[in-house]
Amino acid sequence: MTIASSTQFLCFAALSAAVAIGALGVVLLPNIVYSAFLLGGVFLSVAGLYLLLNASFVAAAQVLVYVGAVNVLILFAIMLVNKKEAMAEIPGLALRRVLSGAVCAGLFVLLLRVAFITPWATPGPEPIGDEATIRIGEHLFSDYLLPFELASVLLLMAMIGAIVLARRDVLSADIVTGEPADQGLIEKSRTPLLLETPAPASPAMPTPVLEKR
Amino acid sequence: MLTAPASAMAAALQAPALVTPGLDLEASFTDVLQGFGLSPAAAHLVWLPLPMLLVLVGAVVGVLVTVWLERKISAAVQQRIGPEYAGALGILQPLADGLKLLWKEDVIPARADGLLFTLGPVLVVVPVILSWLVVPFGQHLLISNVGVGIFLWISLSSIQPIGLLMAGYASNNKYSLLGGLRAAAQSISYEIPLALAVLAVVMMSNSLSTVDIVDQQNGAGILTWNIWRQPVGFVIFWICALAECERLPFDLPEAEEELVAGYQTEYAGMKFALFYLGSYINLVLSALLVSVLYLGGWGFPIPVEWLAGALGQSADAPLVQVITASVGIVMTVLKAYLLVFFAILLRWTVPRVRIDQLLDLGWKFLLPIALVNLLVTAGLKLAFPAFFGG
Numbered sequence: 001m002t003i004a005s006s007t008q009f010l011c012f013a014a015l016s017a018a019v020a021i022g023a024l025g026v027v028l029l030p031n032i033v034y035s036a037f038l039l040g041g042v043f044l045s046v047a048g049l050y051l052l053l054n055a056s057f058v059a060a061a062q063v064l065v066y067v068g069a070v071n072v073l074i075l076f077a078i079m080l081v082n083k084k085e086a087m088a089e090i091p092g093l094a095l096r097r098v099l100s101g102a103v104c105a106g107l108f109v110l111l112l113r114v115a116f117i118t119p120w121a122t123p124g125p126e127p128i129g130d131e132a133t134i135r136i137g138e139h140l141f142s143d144y145l146l147p148f149e150l151a152s153v154l155l156l157m158a159m160i161g162a163i164v165l166a167r168r169d170v171l172s173a174d175i176v177t178g179e180p181a182d183q184g185l186i187e188k189s190r191t192p193l194l195l196e197t198p199a200p201a202s203p204a205m206p207t208p209v210l211e212k213r
Numbered sequence: 214m215l216t217a218p219a220s221a222m223a224a225a226l227q228a229p230a231l232v233t234p235g236l237d238l239e240a241s242f243t244d245v246l247q248g249f250g251l252s253p254a255a256a257h258l259v260w261l262p263l264p265m266l267l268v269l270v271g272a273v274v275g276v277l278v279t280v281w282l283e284r285k286i287s288a289a290v291q292q293r294i295g296p297e298y299a300g301a302l303g304i305l306q307p308l309a310d311g312l313k314l315l316w317k318e319d320v321i322p323a324r325a326d327g328l329l330f331t332l333g334p335v336l337v338v339v340p341v342i343l344s345w346l347v348v349p350f351g352q353h354l355l356i357s358n359v360g361v362g363i364f365l366w367i368s369l370s371s372i373q374p375i376g377l378l379m380a381g382y383a384s385n386n387k388y389s390l391l392g393g394l395r396a397a398a399q400s401i402s403y404e405i406p407l408a409l410a411v412l413a414v415v416m417m418s419n420s421l422s423t424v425d426i427v428d429q430q431n432g433a434g435i436l437t438w439n440i441w442r443q444p445v446g447f448v449i450f451w452i453c454a455l456a457e458c459e460r461l462p463f464d465l466p467e468a469e470e471e472l473v474a475g476y477q478t479e480y481a482g483m484k485f486a487l488f489y490l491g492s493y494i495n496l497v498l499s500a501l502l503v504s505v506l507y508l509g510g511w512g513f514p515i516p517v518e519w520l521a522g523a524l525g526q527s528a529d530a531p532l533v534q535v536i537t538a539s540v541g542i543v544m545t546v547l548k549a550y551l552l553v554f555f556a557i558l559l560r561w562t563v564p565r566v567r568i569d570q571l572l573d574l575g576w577k578f579l580l581p582i583a584l585v586n587l588l589v590t591a592g593l594k595l596a597f598p599a600f601f602g603g
Contacts, residue, residue, distance in 0.1 A: 002254060003254050003255070003258060004254065033382060037329070037375070037379060040375055044372075056359060056360060056361045056365075057360070057361050057364070060361045060364050060365050060367075060368040061364075061368070063368040063369065063371065063372065064364075064367060064368035064371050067371065067372055067375065068368065068371025068372065068374070068401070068404070069371070069401070071375065072371075072374050072375060072378070072397060072401060075375065075378050075397075076378075076394065076397070076398075079378065079381075079382060079390065079393075079394060080394070129360065130359075130360025130361070130422075133360065133361065133421065
């Protein structure tokens with residue numbers, strides 16, 4: 001085994017372990033913030049696997065899109081919304097866990113079966129390295145043009161939906177009184193994020209929404 | 214599937230640019246080691262850590278110089294003297310600062326999240342240092358001429374907000390959390406016009422590689438630098454780079470005169486020093502990349518090959534190669550530090566923007582301008598392929 005191939009094998013083993021353990025942590029950890037940070041780690045490890053496959057452009061795009069955008073958005077959502085509150089006891093939690101575990105195990109077996117009976121063409125096609133960027137561009141603007149554009153339409157729809165949801169106070173004002181419709185949604189009591197015991201909402205801190213009016 | 218005419222066209226595109234092989238230290242070094250009887254793979258392995266160490270040391274020394282410049286220039290702006298006792302002209306002052314931070318107690322707040330609290334500053338610094346991978350100081354004087362070059366820097370710099378959020382969250386302090394959210398929001402909103410400005414340059418040079426981008430600019434010295442073809446892109450890039458580095462007028466996340474120090478509030482000692490180091494390395498890196506993208510990188514205002522030709526020397530002679538490489542390094546560093554000087558002067562001249570002005574500037578002004586710039590560049594490239602790298 002040469003130096004290059006053994007290095008590659010070691011990197012592959014480490015990255016695969018990071019992906020597998022990280023993904024398990026994302027699912028199993030009770031703290032949602034840890035899950036979100038671990039998800040970023042999983043995305044980074046997948047980017048590392050792409051690098052090992054000589055697909056540097058895909059790796060960089062993976063980091064930019066999934067770590068830099070998707071994961072940051074997830075973290076934003078968690079940190080702006082998340083409040084430590086005692087979870088209500090769910091009836092039959094043990095049974096639910098067993099059932100969902102069984103479904104996951106079934107899916108895993110199915111994937112394993114696919115992985116073992118598919119006749120993989122190894123070694124695959126020769127990696128083209130840096131030319132891949134040009135090739136991806138050609139494909140995106142010829143035979144994959146329609147899916148590419150459809151994806152952008154989907155994103156636009158998601159964006160409009162997000163704006164409608166976020167600015168409900170502006171969009172759905174009551175015509176008769178001029179009051180925003182969902183005032184209750186906006187004025188929740190402010191509690192510190194990380195304290196286990198929620199502090200009483202202080203009346204001295206007016207909400208920014210109230211201040212504006 | 215690169216067809217023959219396409220590759221011929223690529224060769225024709227390469228040919229007119231004045232590309233000389235230049236000094237290739239790696240080839241010489243591995244040749245010497247192979248002369249001692251090492252296998253090529255082993256020689257390569259011995260070579261690998263050397264440029265990385267050199268660039269790491271270069272980055273840290275660059276930070277020390279920048280801190281000293283910051284202190285001296287701010288003093289000059291305010292008609293003070295600045296540090297003067299530590300070494301000649303106070304040149305050892307940043308070293309003293311660094312040692313002080315190193316000796317301070319490493320405080321982790323009692324109810325903070327210890328693991329994330331430690332990991333946060335690391336995640337801020339590591340991507341910045343990794344980005345030095347693609348900064349070229351000469352034709353072969355960079356760690357790795359990766360094909361995705363400048364795109365690698367953009368994607369690495371998008372990891373930084375996660376570190377900021379992590380630091381803000383782990384401090385268990387509402388000012389830290391809000392500061393982290395603000396810093397991350399600023400960082401991701403200025404990334405988009407930054408990437409669009411880079412995209413216009415990439416479109417002109419037909420390559421993402423930093424080496425190719427510089428080669429494309431150095432056909433006729435200062436006249437062909439990208440700043441003349443991309444003046445708007447240059448301004449957009451510089452504004453966004455300042456915002457990404459959290460420099461004044463965009464240093465809202467840590468505005469020390471007005472609010473608690475944002476996501477750094479709970480940090481002390483070496484962990485605080487890591488944030489500090491990261492922001493200064495980022496400043497130097499941004500200045501280097503501005504010089505690579507818009508100011509001709511390692512190119513001398515008059516092409517060195519022309520000068521060598523005028524003096525009757527061959528550009529391939531060993532002495533000329535060494536001089537060319539040295540001039541290249543000096544030019545890169547000189548351009549970068551001129552920009553750093555400009556950034557420091559800006560810091561002590563202009564007032565800070567408000568958060569709403571900051572977001573308005575990013576989303577409502579820079580983003581449309583960057584899009585229009587991209588469109589105009591594409592049009593000009595179609596209309597005048599000779600001047601805009603058809």
